[in-house]
Structure formats: C-alpha cells, structure tokens
Amino acid sequence: MPRHCATCSRTDSEARFYGDFCEYCTREKIMRQLPEEIEMRICKRCQRIWTGTRFAAPTKKAVEDALHLRLKGFSINVLQFDGETVSVELGEELKEGKITIEKEFKVKQDKVVCGDCYKRASGYWEACIQLRGGEARVAKAAERIEKYVAHSGAFVTKSEDAPNGIDVYVSDKKTVNEMLLYFHMKATTTFTLYGVKQGRRVYRNTYSIRL
Numbered sequence: 696m697p698r699h700c701a702t703c704s705r706t707d708s709e710a711r712f713y714g715d716f717c718e719y720c721t722r723e724k725i726m727r728q729l730p731e732e733i734e735m736r737i738c739k740r741c742q743r744i745w746t747g748t749r750f751a752a753p754t755k756k757a758v759e760d761a762l763h764l765r766l767k768g769f770s771i772n773v774l775q776f777d778g779e780t781v782s783v784e785l786g787e788e789l790k791e792g793k794i795t796i797e798k799e800f801k802v803k804q805d806k807v808v809c810g811d812c813y814k815r816a817s818g819y820w821e822a823c824i825q826l827r828g829g830e831a832r833v834a835k836a837a838e839r840i841e842k843y844v845a846h847s848g849a850f851v852t853k854s855e856d857a858p859n860g861i862d863v864y865v866s867d868k869k870t871v872n873e874m875l876l877y878f879h880m881k882a883t884t885t886f887t888l889y890g891v892k893q894g895r896r897v898y899r900n901t902y903s904i905r906l
C-alpha cells in the first residue's frame with residue numbers, strides 16, 4: 696500500500712516523506728512560518744554588519760552569523776547578499792532527516808554607527824607616536840605605520856607636523872605595541888592619565904622614536 700501525503704496526495708514513490716507529509720508540503724509549511732523580511736544591524740558609515748559579537752565586513756560567514764540571530768533552529772548557507780536582499784539555503788533537522796529550502800529575504804536595515812566609526816568621528820586616540828629625525832626617514836616611517844594600522848583594523852586619528860618630525864595619533868595602543876615589535880622600533884614610552892572608565896584608569900601612551 697503506497698502512503699499518500701495528507702495534503703496533496705502525492706505518494707511515497709513520488710516524494711520523500713516527513714511524517715504524514717511529502718517533502719513539497721513540508722517545505723511549504725516551513726516557508727509559511729518564515730518572515731519575508733529580516734532585520735540586520737548595519738553601520739551607516741562603514742557598512743559593516745553586526746554578527747552578534749562585533750561589526751564585521753559582510754563576508755559569507757559574517758552574514759550567516761547575522762542571520763543566525765534572527766533564524767533560530769536552521770543551518771544557514773548564504774547564496775547571495777547585496778545589502779538589500781539575501782538569498783539563503785536553510786536546513787532544518789526533522790525526525791526523518793534534514794530538509795533544505797531556498798529563500799530570498801528582504802533585508803530591513805537597522806542603521807547605526809558602530810563603535811569604531813563613532814571613535815573615528817569624535818577624534819578618539821590612545822597612542823601618540825612622535826617620529827623624530829631626518830625628513831625622509833620620518834616620512835617613510837609614518838607611511839609604514841599608517842599602512843600597518845589600517846591593516847590591523849585600528850585607525851590613524853590624525854597626523855601632525857611637529858618640530859623635527861611628525862606626530863601620528865592612533866586609536867588603539869595595543870595595536871601600536873604590537874607594531875613596534877613587528878617593525879623592531881625602539882621607543883621611549885610615557886603614560887598620561889586620560890580618564891577613568893568603568894572604575895579603571897585609562898592611560899594614553901606617547902611613544903618617542905628617534906629615526
């Protein structure tokens with residue numbers, strides 16, 4: 696005796712079954728429960744998206760992490776994302792095995808300014824690198840520093856001409872510490888108390904470098 700789908704009467708020789716229903720009707724049932732629109736938090740300055748732990752460039756993995764915040768219980772494989780719409784292959788584990796469906800969602804953009812863009816806009820800095828020496832050496836060092844900092848995800852707040860050199864202000868002192876090791880640059884470091892954040896003293900570092 697063939698089994699018949701309780702909704703469309705297909706038989707089990709025509710389609711795979713999940714409980715009393717064929718795979719087509721099971722997919723339709725899942726589709727009906729999905730929203731048409733998915734909200735995503737996006738920084739309006741840098742266009743990075745919120746993944747649940749941080750703002751990240753919209754790589755496949757980052758978009759999948761962002762969608763997991765809204766679509767619980769599915770495995771998610773992003774096929775296409777352009778900021779306005781997102782196409783995905785969703786997988787759900789049912790008792791009889793995994794079923795997959797493809798769907799395109801509209802993206803509802805929740806536009807915010809991320810912490811990095813906010814810091815950038817407000818001129819935030821934690822480290823001042825004072826490069827001193829011959830003009831050519833200073834210019835070359837400043838260029839290398841700016842490249843390294845941009846690559847690390849931190850940013851250069853500003854660069855200013857100073858007597859015998861350049862002062863480069865950087866958003867993140869940890870990045871600067873790592874960079875000095877990387878470039879084998881010797882610096883004399885001084886610390887200035889900048890404020891208190893969550894009960895912790897916050898220092899700005901000044902690095903004097905002779906080139």
Ligand SMILES: [Zn+2]
Nearest residue numbers: 700703717720
């Ligand atoms: Zn059916």
Ligand SMILES: [Zn+2]
Nearest residue numbers: 738741809812
């Ligand atoms: Zn941003």
